[in-house]
Amino acid sequence: MTSLDELPLRDDLRGLTPYGAPQAPLPVALNVNENTHPVPEAVVGEILDDVALALSEVNRYPDREFTELREALADYLGHGLTADQVWAGNGSNEVLQHIMQAFAGPGRTVFGFAPTYSMYPLIAQGTGAQWVAGTREDDYSITPESAAEQVAAADPDVVLLCSPNNPTGTPLGLDVIEAVYAAARGVVVVDEAYHEFAPKDAVSALSLLPGSPRLAISRTMSKAFAFAGARVGYLAADPAFIDALRLVRLPYHLSALTQAAATAALRNAGTMLQMVDEIVEQRDRISATLEALGYRPHPSWSNFVLFGGVDDPKALWRALYDRGVLIRDVGIPGHLRVSAGTESETTAFLEALASIGSAS
Structure with a gap:
């Protein structure tokens, strides 16, 4: 099979990697800032x-x-x-x-x-x-x-x-x-x-x-x-x-x-926009619970929350994955990011996180 290195690719594209947010068939996917509510x-x-x-x-x-x-x-x-x-x-x-x-x-x-x-x-x-x-x-x-x-x-x-x-x-x-x-x-x-x-x-x-x-x-x-x-x-x-x-x-x-x-x-x-208020409510709920668990959520005006205080982001990401919850490691040391989903999705994330234990 021909490899990418063998093709006459532009020199300035060599070594780059494509956009690669994980797409995994998990019950709760909160990793790419989608609006998880269906269209009315x-x-x-x-x-x-x-x-x-x-x-x-x-x-x-x-x-x-x-x-x-x-x-x-x-x-x-x-x-x-x-x-x-x-x-x-x-x-x-x-x-x-x-x-x-x-x-x-x-x-x-x-x-x-x-x-x-x-x-x-x-x-x-x-x-x-x-x-x-x-x-x-x-x-x-x-x-x-x-x-x-x-x-x-x-x-x-x-x-x-x-x-x-x-x-x-x-x-x-x-x-x-x-x-x-x-x-x-x-x-x-x-x-x-x-x-x-x-x-x-x-x-x-x-x-x-x-x-x-x-x-x-x-x-x-x-x-x-x-x-x-x-x-x-x-x-x-x-x-x-x-x-x-x-x-x-x-x-x-x-x-x-x-x-x-x-x-x-x-x-x-x-x-269509009636769901925005509920998403904001779940976002703020996520921030409050993260803080109660010892993490450091950053103020957010979006439909997601970046939180710090994570000793091992890869390990916590994997632990949540194993519990059926997909969030995002965005490459910021000590941080992970989670999208605000529906009330039930938010509950699933928070309960999975709590089951792993509080931040140290």
Whole structure:
């Protein structure tokens, strides 16, 4: 059998490993920050109706500009946005890839504050760009002064800001985003994949878009909308920024079925998002119980909790695995991360953890 080393692979890809979150058939899977609640039954029927209608014309290419979906996304986001300020792709990773293809690429750099979303360096390197990692405070926060200083020193072509941050759940103040934008020469992307799980009075970076043509705000339907399997991500930016993404996207990149399903889900946003409050309740329950067991949960504005005080992360991960619970070792020494699931899934995790014993 031919090995990868024997193929004429790009030199800059040699030695890299693909994204590899475990997919194991365990009763309780809380490792990849999915929304483990099913799509509400009432909405399922409406989505099926719209997908069935799209199927009747599936012999034709879909709307290349996915106009109806962009209008629905603009309406959902508010802030006076219009369809020409919105873009979408097959998950927010493809949206980020479009940005890298348009503004990064060979000979250019992409900057982010580590630890952060593990796909950022992979997408950057996949498009031929160099990933540059900045640093955070000990509690994983970032100050405006430090952020501006680091960005000015790195002088990157693309800055990626995860807010709230994955894998730590740390919120990011608008003052940090403003400081980074002022210090940056290139484009600044704020990844708000988990924004719906933040406090209801948290202000989105969407409020910073007016007068900021190099700024883009990325979102996803995978989390709050329980649409991970549908693969729908999107962003809001200046219309000129959107025009740049058209230069690199593949023709008809969003299928007619994807467009139909996402548009139907957005029509029912109020129903779809009712589960968010329960997820936040379970997240806070996890944090409180972890603390009671002697662990150190980090404050989270997302649908997951990063917790420290773990003497041997690999051993604890395995012990939970053996009890039918899958969580995530994100590679931060002394830490593990768990997604907030349903009430029963959360109970299963907490009971399994308690059965192993408290933190030392």
